[in-house]
Amino acid sequence: MRLKGFEKLTNIDEALSTFVKKLKPERLGFERISIQAALGRVTAEDIQAKNDLPPFDRSAVDGYAVRARDTFEASQFSPKFLKLTENEVHENEAREIWTGNPLPKGADAAVMLEYTKKAGGKIEVEIPVTPGGNVSKRGEDVQKGKVAIKAGTRLKPHHLGLVAALGTTYVKVVKKPKVAILSTGNELVELGHKAAPNQIVDTNRLIFSSMCQELGAEPLNLGIAKDNLEEIGAKIREGLEKADVVITTGGTSVGYLDLVPTVVNQIGAPGVIVHGIAMRPGMPTALAILQGKPVFILSGNPVAAMIGFEVFARPLLLKLLGVDSEPRSVLEARLTRRVASALGRRVFLRVSVFERDGKFFAEPVRIKGSGVISTMTKANGYVIIPENREGLEEGESAIVHLFDKIEGAQRV
Amino acid sequence: MRLKGFEKLTNIDEALSTFVKKLKPERLGFERISIQAALGRVTAEDIQAKNDLPPFDRSAVDGYAVRARDTFEASQFSPKFLKLTENEVHENEAREIWTGNPLPKGADAAVMLEYTKKAGGKIEVEIPVTPGGNVSKRGEDVQKGKVAIKAGTRLKPHHLGLVAALGTTYVKVVKKPKVAILSTGNELVELGHKAAPNQIVDTNRLIFSSMCQELGAEPLNLGIAKDNLEEIGAKIREGLEKADVVITTGGTSVGYLDLVPTVVNQIGAPGVIVHGIAMRPGMPTALAILQGKPVFILSGNPVAAMIGFEVFARPLLLKLLGVDSEPRSVLEARLTRRVASALGRRVFLRVSVFERDGKFFAEPVRIKGSGVISTMTKANGYVIIPENREGLEEGESAIVHLFDKIEGAQRV
Numbered sequence: 001m002r003l004k005g006f007e008k009l010t011n012i013d014e015a016l017s018t019f020v021k022k023l024k025p026e027r028l029g030f031e032r033i034s035i036q037a038a039l040g041r042v043t044a045e046d047i048q049a050k051n052d053l054p055p056f057d058r059s060a061v062d063g064y065a066v067r068a069r070d071t072f073e074a075s076q077f078s079p080k081f082l083k084l085t086e087n088e089v090h091e092n093e094a095r096e097i098w099t100g101n102p103l104p105k106g107a108d109a110a111v112m113l114e115y116t117k118k119a120g121g122k123i124e125v126e127i128p129v130t131p132g133g134n135v136s137k138r139g140e141d142v143q144k145g146k147v148a149i150k151a152g153t154r155l156k157p158h159h160l161g162l163v164a165a166l167g168t169t170y171v172k173v174v175k176k177p178k179v180a181i182l183s184t185g186n187e188l189v190e191l192g193h194k195a196a197p198n199q200i201v202d203t204n205r206l207i208f209s210s211m212c213q214e215l216g217a218e219p220l221n222l223g224i225a226k227d228n229l230e231e232i233g234a235k236i237r238e239g240l241e242k243a244d245v246v247i248t249t250g251g252t253s254v255g256y257l258d259l260v261p262t263v264v265n266q267i268g269a270p271g272v273i274v275h276g277i278a279m280r281p282g283m284p285t286a287l288a289i290l291q292g293k294p295v296f297i298l299s300g301n302p303v304a305a306m307i308g309f310e311v312f313a314r315p316l317l318l319k320l321l322g323v324d325s326e327p328r329s330v331l332e333a334r335l336t337r338r339v340a341s342a343l344g345r346r347v348f349l350r351v352s353v354f355e356r357d358g359k360f361f362a363e364p365v366r367i368k369g370s371g372v373i374s375t376m377t378k379a380n381g382y383v384i385i386p387e388n389r390e391g392l393e394e395g396e397s398a399i400v401h402l403f404d405k406i407e408g409a410q411r412v
Numbered sequence: 413m414r415l416k417g418f419e420k421l422t423n424i425d426e427a428l429s430t431f432v433k434k435l436k437p438e439r440l441g442f443e444r445i446s447i448q449a450a451l452g453r454v455t456a457e458d459i460q461a462k463n464d465l466p467p468f469d470r471s472a473v474d475g476y477a478v479r480a481r482d483t484f485e486a487s488q489f490s491p492k493f494l495k496l497t498e499n500e501v502h503e504n505e506a507r508e509i510w511t512g513n514p515l516p517k518g519a520d521a522a523v524m525l526e527y528t529k530k531a532g533g534k535i536e537v538e539i540p541v542t543p544g545g546n547v548s549k550r551g552e553d554v555q556k557g558k559v560a561i562k563a564g565t566r567l568k569p570h571h572l573g574l575v576a577a578l579g580t581t582y583v584k585v586v587k588k589p590k591v592a593i594l595s596t597g598n599e600l601v602e603l604g605h606k607a608a609p610n611q612i613v614d615t616n617r618l619i620f621s622s623m624c625q626e627l628g629a630e631p632l633n634l635g636i637a638k639d640n641l642e643e644i645g646a647k648i649r650e651g652l653e654k655a656d657v658v659i660t661t662g663g664t665s666v667g668y669l670d671l672v673p674t675v676v677n678q679i680g681a682p683g684v685i686v687h688g689i690a691m692r693p694g695m696p697t698a699l700a701i702l703q704g705k706p707v708f709i710l711s712g713n714p715v716a717a718m719i720g721f722e723v724f725a726r727p728l729l730l731k732l733l734g735v736d737s738e739p740r741s742v743l744e745a746r747l748t749r750r751v752a753s754a755l756g757r758r759v760f761l762r763v764s765v766f767e768r769d770g771k772f773f774a775e776p777v778r779i780k781g782s783g784v785i786s787t788m789t790k791a792n793g794y795v796i797i798p799e800n801r802e803g804l805e806e807g808e809s810a811i812v813h814l815f816d817k818i819e820g821a822q823r824v
Contacts, residue, residue, distance in 0.1 A: 035603075039622045053786070056610065062665050098665060100599070100712055102610045141786045149789065156816060157622035158788035161714050164615040165785055169604045187512070191447070192581045198468065198514045203576040210451045210569035253474050253510060300512055302573050326817050329741035373577055374465070374553045376570035377561065404568060405738050 006276030009283065011387065012311060012346050015274040019287045019312070020319075022273055023294055027322035028244065030172045035163050038155050040216055041173035042321045047149040049166050052139035057103040061134045064094040064116060064123060065107035068131040079117070079124035094123050103135055110134040142166065152322045154216070177320040179212045180239030181205050182222040184232055184250040184260060185300055190224065203302055203373070204249040211309055215317050217245075227251060233263045240267075240291050244320060247313060250300030252284045260297045264288045272297075278387065279346045282308040302373045307348045307382075328381075328401045333360035335383070335398055340391040349392075350379035353406050362400050380404035418688030421695065423799065424723060424758050427686040431699045431724075432731075434685055435706055439734035440656065442584045447575050450567050452628055453585035454733045459561040461578050464551035469515040473546045476506040476528060476535060477519035480543040491529070491536035506535050515547055522546035554578065564734045566628070589732040591624045592651030593617050594634040596644055596663040596672060597712055602636065615714055615785070616661040623721055627729050629657075639663060645675045652679075652703050656732060659725060662712030664696045672709045676700045684709075690799065691758045694720040714785045719760045719794075740793075740813045745772035747795070747810055752803040761804075762791035765818050774812050792816035 010018075030044035059065065066082060070092050074080040082094035089095050089106035097103070097110055108131045115127040142148045148166055149159055155171075163171060181204075188202040189195050202224055209219035222239050225231040232251065239246040251259040252275070265271040268290050275286035275297075281304035286297035296313045298305035318326055333353050341347045351362040365379045381400040385392055392398060422430075442456035471477065478494060482504050486492040494506035501507050501518035509515070509522055520543045527539040554560045560578055561571055567583075575583060593616075600614040601607050614636055621631035634651050637643040644663065651658040663671040664687075677683035680702050687698035687709075693716035698709035708725045710717035730738055745765050753759045763774040777791045793812040797804055804810060 036618065036621075039625060055607065055612070100597075100612065136784060141784045148786070154817075157619045157626065158718065158785070158815070160622055161615045161619040161718075162785050162789050164603050164613055164618050165714070167607065167613055185512075191576050195467065195579065200467070200512065201576055201579055203573045206448065206576050207569045207573040209448075210572055213451060214569065302577070306570065306573075329743070329814060331741070331743055372548060372553045373570070373574050374560070377574050402741060403570070405566075 006283070009276050009278035009344070010274050011278050015277050015287060016312060016315070019273050019289075019294075020316075022270060023289050023292075023316075025294070025316060025319045028175045028177060028320050031175055032170050032172050035155075035160055035169055035171055038160060038163075038171055038173060039157070041155055041171075042216065042323055043149055043151050043153045043155065044172040044174045044322065045151050046147045047163060047166070047168060047171060049142040049144050049146050049148045051167060052144045053141040053148075053162075053165055054136050054138055057138050058136050059097045059099055059101050059103060059110040059134060060136045061110050061112045062098050063111045063113040063134070064125075065089055065097040065104050065110050066094045066125070066129065067091065067107060068109040068129050068133060071109070071111060071125050071128045074125045074128045076126045079126045081122050081124055084121050084123060094125070108132065108135070152324060154323060154326065174320075174322050176216060176218040177245055177317055178218050178220055178243040179208075179245045179247060179317070180220045180222050180243035181208045181212075182225060182232075182235045182239060182246070182248045183300075184225045184227060184248060186227045188224045188250075204300070204305055207302055207306065208247055208249070208309060211306070211314075212317070215314065216321060217317050227259055229259060229263050229266070232259055233267060236260075236263060236267060236290070236295070240293055240295075244293060245313070245317065246290075246293065246295045247298060247309070248295070249298045249305045252286050252297045252299060261286045261288070264290060264295055264297065278344055279307070279311070279348065280342065281348065282311070283345075285312065287312060303350075303376055306376065328403060330399050330401055331360055332397050333362035333400050335392055335394055335396050336361050336363045338391060338394045339364050339385070341385040341389055343390055344387055346387050347385040349383045349385055350375050351381055351383050351400060352379050353381050353400050353402065355406060360400075360406075362398060380406060418695070421688050421690035421756070422686050423690050427689050427699060428724060428727070431685050431701075431706075432728075434682065435701050435704075435728075437706070437728060437731045440587045440589060440732050443587055444582050444584050447567075447572055447581055447583055450572060450575075450583055450585060451569070453567055453583075454628065454735055455561055455563050455565045455567065456584040456586045456734065457563045458559045459575060459578070459580060459583060461554040461556050461558050461560045463579060464556045465553040465560075465577055466548050466550055469550050470548050471509045471511055471513050471515060471522040471546060472548045473522050473524045474510050475523045475525040475546070476537075477501055477509040477516050477522050478506045478537070478541065479503065479519060480521040480541050480545060483521070483523060483537050483540045486537045486540045488538045491538045493534050493536055496533050496535060506537070520544065520547070564736060566735060566738065586732075586734050588628060588630040589657055589729055590630050590632055590655040591620075591657045591659060591729070592632045592634050592655035593620045593624075594637060594644075594647050594651060594658070594660045596637045596639060596660060598639045600636045600662070616712070616717055619714055619718065620659055620661070620721060623718070623726075624729070627726065628733060629729050639671055641671060641675050641678070644671055645679060648672075648675060648679060648702070648707070652705055652707075656705060657725070657729065658702075658705065658707045659710060659721070660707070661710045661717045664698050664709045664711060673698045673700070676702060676707055676709065690756055691719070691723070691760065692754065693760065694723070695757075697724065699724060715762075715788055718788065740815060742811050742813055743772055744809050745774035745812050747804055747806055747808050748773050748775045750803060750806045751776050751797070753797040753801055755802055756799055758799050759797040761795045761797055762787050763793055763795050763812060764791050765793050765812050765814070767818060772812075772818075774810060792818060
């Protein structure tokens with residue numbers, strides 16, 4: 001008997017599209033929450049403007065509200081004189097106004113303070129304004145009834161500002177996907193427990209809980225299962241009961257320790273959809289469906305599992321949230337040295353991007369084995385080497401997907 | 413009397429450096445928290461490895477642990493035969509091993525499953541390995557006593573993974589800066605209250621609370637102060653008592669409504685350090701110091717205030733957190749049209765970046781007045797037009813600072 005690894009490795013794009021076609025993931029339901037608690041949540045429906053914004057014509061500058069025609073032909077050498085009023089603005093009158101203030105009745109424009117002189121009860125205007133000049137018209141920002149924020153928007157501070165300005169105080173947001181996270185392996189001990197020789201502290205649940213939190217999902221901790229079918233099966237069943245998504249790490253490979261895919265296929269149909277992906281790291285990743293829910297079976301190696309999460313679990317969680325796409329920031333950088341790759345595999349090369357003389361460079365982080373977690377902390381992004389390349393050349397320009405900041409790239 | 417706006421506008425860099433020199437901001441104190449609660453927090457000290465990582469020599473592959481010399485000269489046509497064992501590996505023996513497992517006694521390398529055949533109690537090895545081949549050596553990832561995570565690191569999932577792998581369960585993180593946020597203006601009403609004609613819902617406290625949260629600071633809500641010296645003064649004093657930083661919006665301009673800078677100077681010395689900045693939007697921004705604490709006096713316009721926060725409050729909050737720099741993601745994009753600017757002002761041009769045929773373009777968002785908050789939701793980044801430029805040309809390449817995702821730029 002010859003164990004040749006996986007019989008066939010599936011291409012990433014094919015794996016993802018097969019999986020999504022079978023799973024048919026739908027956006028989760030919604031909940032109605034206060035906008036004060038909505039930072040980072042995703043809108044479940046379009047938010048329409050219930051009123052015009054601005055709600056009235058208002059000054060866009062500090063200065064004086066005027067009738068535009070009274071300023072025509074004004075210049076520094078031949079200023080127009082306008083009488084100050086505190087009420088409605090009549091012919092040849094002006095009224096002090098500040099940015100954001102409603103335009104008083106009679107006025108149709110504003111003159112900037114800088115182009116005026118004040119003397120007694122009058123001002124001199126040194127520049128003409130056109131009707132509507134320096135005025136934000138009612139509804140100019142958002143018109144009543146129009147969509148101000150689209151469904152599927154992740155609410156950032158500036159979105160919340162707009163929502164609040166519209167007088168909206170509660171918003172419908174998509175429920176947080178619940179993600180049950182299981183670590184498997186006889187060698188694992190709980191965080192905070194002393195690892196005996198040959199034991200390892202389980203770090204994967206903490207990593208994936210955090211990654212779920214960053215995405216706006218709610219992690220559920222399923223604990224550690226020993227390498228046996230019963231224990232793993234019971235935990236996965238518990239996860240399916242409580243959560244929308246199950247993620248496991250460890251116990252996936254090829255051969256006799258391929259426990260998690262085996263258990264998943266025992267639990268029910270369709271079970272494992274794809275197992276063995278043409279990627280590095282992350283080759284033993286498997287994608288499964290049970291009870292209509294996705295089960296991501298990731299490598300036990302933290303780094304391989306993080307890449308597996310990035311490539312498969314992240315886009316799926318975004319779909320459940322109703323977010324079309326939320327790509328990581330990318331930038332173009334030159335590789336500082338040649339890197340070899342394997343034809344037919346998509347390689348996720350961890351790199352450390354730095355800036356020198358206004359140009360970005362990507363230094364491949366030297367690794368040995370996908371389990372070396374410090375490669376993730378030494379790196380701040382990854383470069384994808386496609387399946388049809390045997391490597392990338394020194395000096396070649398590559399797209400870096402950033403997951404952390406770039407050292408020394410301070411700019412204002 | 414001629415009101416020429418500000419007598420003198422201060423350059424942004426000069427304003428910031430004068431302010432920082434007088435303030436001498438220091439990193440805040442620390443607190444010790446569980447790593448399970450540490451996502452997004454900033455380390456207050458270097459985290460040293462208490463143990464080697466990996467804690468033992470372990471296999472980087474699935475396959476067999478062997479003595480390297482027993483595989484020398486192995487090939488597909490002339491394989492070496494090794495006897496399977498479940499104990500210590502002696503001469504011409506091999507033991508099944510999985511990624512991450514400790515290397516058994518006697519073995520000094522691992523052979524990948526793919527290059528072996530199993531038959532009965534033996535395996536055929538088809539490829540030679542060198543001593544140490546496919547093995548992650550003890551301490552290879554992080555050596556005991558070495559710094560694994562530097563002070564001033566914002567903890568992301570991969571950092572937490574490394575910290576956990578080192579057996580560290582509690583970390584010292586910098587305390588969250590407390591930021592007291594005040595809105596001023598007679599026209600403002602609380603969120604959730606009906607705005608009468610000529611009134612405006614206050615959005616600024618929500619925006620800046622959210623921006624503080626995103627940075628890892630703790631916002632304190634000082635409410636709304638009417639446009640009078642007593643009320644503003646009482647609120648600012650309350651803020652100074654409770655918080656590390658005070659942010660106000662509104663009531664800063666030039667002339668008789670310049671209330672906040674006036675109050676600040678009444679409260680104490682040194683008071684206002686800079687008032688009137690050569691920037692657009694955000695010209696009326698003022699920077700002050702009271703009781704050794706920074707007071708950021710921002711425009712009442714949400715957009716101008718957001719830019720003021722970005723340029724002045726954000727770097728200062730990062731200093732209090734002990735983070736050297738945390739620049740926004742940048743990318744290079746071509747401007748889709750010409751934009752005019754004013755010499756001597758640094759202009760923050762809001763742009764909408766999109767991707768077409770693998771190239772990035774930046775479409776300037778059309779605006780009228782800095783108060784138009786939908787320009788922030790239509791934009792996903794800003795371009796800085798420097799003081800010495802009268803504008804940027806169509807097709808010109810510019811650095812965009814991103815604050816939101818790029819539509820349609822899905823990549824894996």
